[in-house]
Amino acid sequence: MSVALAASAAAPAIAQEPAAEAEKIVTFLKDAALDDSLFEFAYDSPNSPVLPLIGVTNDQITRVDSLRKFGINVLSGVGSGDASPAIAIDFSPYWLMSTAPTSLWHYRRQSALGRIAARTKVGLAVSEGDKATGKPSSFVASLSAKLLDAQDRLYDADFDTCILTGPVNRHFREAEAFVAAAIKDLPLAEREVAAEAKYAEFAKTKEAEISKAYAECVTQQAKRMVARPSLDAGVGIRMSGEPGKFRDLESSGTILWATFATGVLGRSAAREEGPLGALHIRALAHVRYTLKETVYDDAFLPQGKRNALSLVGGIESVPSDDPKRTERFRWNFQAGWNRQNAVLPAEEDRNYWRFLGNANFRISNGIWATASLGRVTGKGIEDDTKALIGITFTPPTKASAITSYYNSRN
Numbered sequence: 001m002s003v004a005l006a007a008s009a010a011a012p013a014i015a016q017e018p019a020a021e022a023e024k025i026v027t028f029l030k031d032a033a034l035d036d037s038l039f040e041f042a043y044d045s046p047n048s049p050v051l052p053l054i055g056v057t058n059d060q061i062t063r064v065d066s067l068r069k070f071g072i073n074v075l076s077g078v079g080s081g082d083a084s085p086a087i088a089i090d091f092s093p094y095w096l097m098s099t100a101p102t103s104l105w106h107y108r109r110q111s112a113l114g115r116i117a118a119r120t121k122v123g124l125a126v127s128e129g130d131k132a133t134g135k136p137s138s139f140v141a142s143l144s145a146k147l148l149d150a151q152d153r154l155y156d157a158d159f160d161t162c163i164l165t166g167p168v169n170r171h172f173r174e175a176e177a178f179v180a181a182a183i184k185d186l187p188l189a190e191r192e193v194a195a196e197a198k199y200a201e202f203a204k205t206k207e208a209e210i211s212k213a214y215a216e217c218v219t220q221q222a223k224r225m226v227a228r229p230s231l232d233a234g235v236g237i238r239m240s241g242e243p244g245k246f247r248d249l250e251s252s253g254t255i256l257w258a259t260f261a262t263g264v265l266g267r268s269a270a271r272e273e274g275p276l277g278a279l280h281i282r283a284l285a286h287v288r289y290t291l292k293e294t295v296y297d298d299a300f301l302p303q304g305k306r307n308a309l310s311l312v313g314g315i316e317s318v319p320s321d322d323p324k325r326t327e328r329f330r331w332n333f334q335a336g337w338n339r340q341n342a343v344l345p346a347e348e349d350r351n352y353w354r355f356l357g358n359a360n361f362r363i364s365n366g367i368w369a370t371a372s373l374g375r376v377t378g379k380g381i382e383d384d385t386k387a388l389i390g391i392t393f394t395p396p397t398k399a400s401a402i403t404s405y406y407n408s409r410n
Helices: 093-097 104-109 112-118 157-165 167-183 188-205 207-227 401-407
Strands: 024-031 070-075 086-091 120-127 137-146 230-241 250-265 281-296 302-317 329-340 350-364 367-379 384-393
Touching: 093 112, 093 120, 112 120, 157 167, 157 207, 167 188, 167 207, 188 207, 207 250, 350 384
Parallel strands: none
Antiparallel strands: 024 384, 070 086, 086 120, 120 137, 137 230, 230 250, 250 281, 281 302, 302 329, 329 350, 350 367, 367 384
């Protein structure tokens, strides 16, 4: 798998979300491309940047969603049809090495470099390859970071303001008054136990209201994050060695990437009236440079080293984070320029443009109508067009408790 394509993202840019493992598509109309890889657009590193570098696709990854500082994915079936195992580790050095609790107050008052360190992730992965086919063993490592405080939810003081001045704070004050009135005539020795019981009683009767009030602050924060600028950057290295054994490892490529994104329409977190009130659009720009990537032929024999440069820009609709609304339509448009030097004997330098537009219409929960149209043109490739119309089926999503609260309102 090409380092230039793989390290930046495995999921399509259509929703900027990881692809569902059980996603199926029924095709009604398809104009197949001569080379599908030319139509692959990727803006950013995936959740685990190192996995694509060893040839792992989304449907081969089983993730555990938890608040762990450190996670290990043990994979099988790496690559296309072989059974070579792989192990990948993703971790945040800042949080993994932190031995003392870090308060929000201290986090916000440390240096900008300290916060960037907290948002930095290291990824490591190994694959033993396949001795039978000659697929080389691989070791890959990546370092990626979110560079702007604007996308740091822990640094968002507006969230605190919403909590402290809005309905959530009002419920806290009501709870204090309720408990104080209930225990004021009790002996001092009994007040602590009684206060805990009264707090629990109040929380149970106000659970839905408190959750809705808190959800509104979360929703407003999510809208601010979409509108604010972000800048993510990373570097990855890959080493390849003897098939079936981790020996004779040599450098087989270095990749650098950066992605800038910002809201361009619907930037306000407040609800806006009118036909464009629910429309949020984001613009993205991505640059990716691959240095001395080892190129293999069909028999996994190294043929030489390649450099490649990719520039991608696009606009897209932003999936709604508002639990009070149902998302009906997604779309995006991307354009990119690519340059890579020839290595294989039958190759020539490539210098080409590619364009791709996608649209998804929600039919029901888990069912979307999909349409896409793409075009590639330039030197070193055959000019080509790709079109697809179909229905995408994914497992129905379970509504969160917050969404259920909103949906249950009269």
